[in-house]
Amino acid sequence: MKNVVFVFSDQWRWCDHGYTGNKEVATPHLDALARESVHFTHAIATMPVCSPWRASFLTGQYPLTHGLFLNDLRLNHKATSLAEAFGQAGYDTAWIGKWHLDGTGRSQRIPKERRQGFDHWRVLECTHNYLHSEYFAGDETQKRTWPGYDAYAQTDEALAYLQSRPKDKPFLLCLSFGPPHDPYRMCPEELLKTYDAKTLSLRPNVPDASRADAQKTYAGYYAHIAALDQCVGKLLAALKASGQLENTVFVYTSDHGDMLHSHGMLKKQKPWDESIRVPLLIRLPGGKARTIEGPIGTPDLMPTLLGLCGLPVPATVEGRNLAAVVQGKRTWDDDAALILCAVPFGEWLRRNGGREYRGIRTVRYTYVRDLSGPWLLYDNREDPYQLTNRANDPALKGVQAELEKKLAARLKETGDDFASADTLIARCGYKTDANGTVDYANPQRWGQETVKARV
Template sequence: MNSKAVHTPFAMLADRMRHRVYFTGCLCAWIVLLLGCAPKKPEKKPSILYILADQWRASATGYAGDPNVRTPHLDQLAKQSINFQNAVSVIPVCTPYRASLMTGRYPTSTGMFLNDLHLPLTEYGLGDVLADRGYTTAYIGKWHLDGQGRHAYIPPERRRGFAYWKAAECDHDYNQSHYYTGNSPEKQYWEGYDVYAQTADAKAYIAGQLENEKPFALFLSYGTPHFPHHTAPEELQQNYPPGEIILPANVPESMGEQVRKEAQGYYAHCEALDQSIGDLLAYLDALGIREETLIVFTSDHGEMLGSHGVRPKAKQVPLAESARIPFLLHYPPLHGKSGRTVQTPITTPDIFPTLFGLLDLPIPDTYEGDDLSSVLTENSEIEGHAVLYMQLAPWGVAGPYGREYRAVKTAQYTYVRSLDGPWLLFNDQKDPLQLTNLIEEPAYEAIVSQLDEKLEALLGKRGDAFHPAQWYLDRWQLKPGAHGSIPYDKEGTVPPQSPQLRKDAS
């Protein structure tokens, strides 16, 4: 009998079916294997840690090239983050920045262009926005948006959706600063130097969120390195002997002694913050959650420290030391273990539209800033992009820089217009200290024209006709004090200053 298989039609059909079953089984096995190896979709959105310093200028870090300050932890973070090199404060003053951050809107829309103003409760506050998107919310430190006194109790209904609350309106007595918490109007005090105490509280809050099914959004709002500078930790001030501080070339030598004295404490505050931020980052590592936390380090505005002859402690002006701020974004799922530098400029109202775009969260219709998340997700730049910043009602600065202005920042230039017309033009890439005003140079006439068109387009988009300061004061019925802020008495209380505040306070 022949030992070869007999290939009947039935046998051939059965053979084909066996092969098909085998192939299908292998395919299913491969699919299961691939699915097992593929990254799992995160069960919840990443938590957000927003670290906000007060009056820390963009140039005052080691990674930005300052030869004096010691910021090893931030320097390392910068290597592992996306560094927005051209970030500016929409108005380089405390309250206006914070109002813009919390609303995603420009000061010309909200009327929040002076210190110590009340942010109307009709504005969609960021804590509420984040809560509506599934986050638990927390705020620690300086608030400066309630406008009813720097020592006034801020009840829960005026906290704009932040559930965990250890904050005060404003207190720069860093070694005995106060805060309120819970539903109690009783004033509490941070133990010792408040930077250290607030950092410890932030760590405790984060630890308490580990078992929470929701991600957290924590705002850690430090008061330093804002003056008074001499109150920085003494042991850190010793690291900056005034005689050894190297001043930039745009500080007049006649101001050298005064500036070095202030810079000693300023840099000591910066170093204390750097140590605390390093401690906080190490804690996230120890908990194993740094990889799943989106971290931002930035500031509300800068500090002149004598540059261009402007007194130390001043901000407000359109120059780089005042308007430009550090801005690091650390989120390893986006950029891995190494970071990169972004040249596309960003301003305050753009920050949360960009973060929400990055995290695929709905952006509120009320937001006026731009979503720049494509710069992050596509590893790209937006060529020719310009951002707007401004000063509606100048205060606290004597001399040529104490005036109203509108400005645009691009990757290469700073262009500023005053009420009298084109005022300042700096090539920031070639002249980072802004020593040479190019506004009247014939070779830059076309650049001035192009940037003025960009500025006009941005103002048109915001409906801002660039009026004198009094127009805006009259519109919002504001009466600032001698220093430009809303006046308050020795007890830190103020009278209502606007119709909306009177309505909120009633």
């Protein structure tokens, strides 16, 4: 039985790696991994924000099914989780790092019954204080503190787990990093010094007025990335040295991207590529490299991992098992990955342009509707930086009609009636402020067991 090591970061967009063409960021270990991996060039964060992505990853469901279409809500137990599915097959299961799925405050202990089946547990709900990062170990009631930069310490914990566990029992290890999410400069000082902000080039869709701020942001973001690349290198070296690499499916990805001043915006939730496109490398035993252009969405990850290990996919899963595609046994013809924002909140407040949307990302096009109708249409082949919105352009009338049909089909398939944010919040009984944001500083129990988000 194959092992699984699933490594993911928070807020790392697809384009910022050497293997994707960025020559200013140091990712030698990931570049080497790419030379031995199946590379999905259009991996899409279905809902590009932390808790919704994690819930879709763990359940294989879309956000309006599992109910977490906002941050800081608690994931219910209606679905068979990733860890439960692997555990039922005899796997040891481990989660190390950021969780962000419990909905009872960001620094509270999470009891065993709310860990979605994970056994080895070194977790805090959420923190972005990477230099003083706390966590709970197993059933302990007192917090511990990761020494130094937390991603380094969490990687060491993962190495200790790999070294101490029984060699004759398969395992699922999820390593969840907080960086390169801001604070962008709360990173190893020695790596930050390697980037001269004034010399860094920017994506062409960063406005001139944002140039100086963007370069400073890039420098810290790149320093985080360089640190995480080192972590991936240590994991791969340890797996190789122990002889486990060739019996392990090794995955590297991120939960969503970061606008990083592109189009004058920061962070996530938005439907532009900087927010929705993420890296995805899947190294199979044998290390044969291949590139797949067809889009893969967040709910597809769980069933694909199970399929790669020859395990059954639970009936509660909505995502697609693409194991045969990853293994090269069939081609991938579906060219439409769903993207959505059910409730604009946080960095995507309405006063900052936030809005509900539903859309699809194909290999060539991005098509998005808001509550008023067609909103965005980009020809990403001709316009890779999405500088010209072609929505309702007569020259693309036929293309837009076809994309609208594909979007309508995906919404019907996922049971999404494209209700307003207020309607969805009312259906689920969530408590939010005037900005649609959950108050994570005042923990409450949420109505997760009676969610009626789908109609």
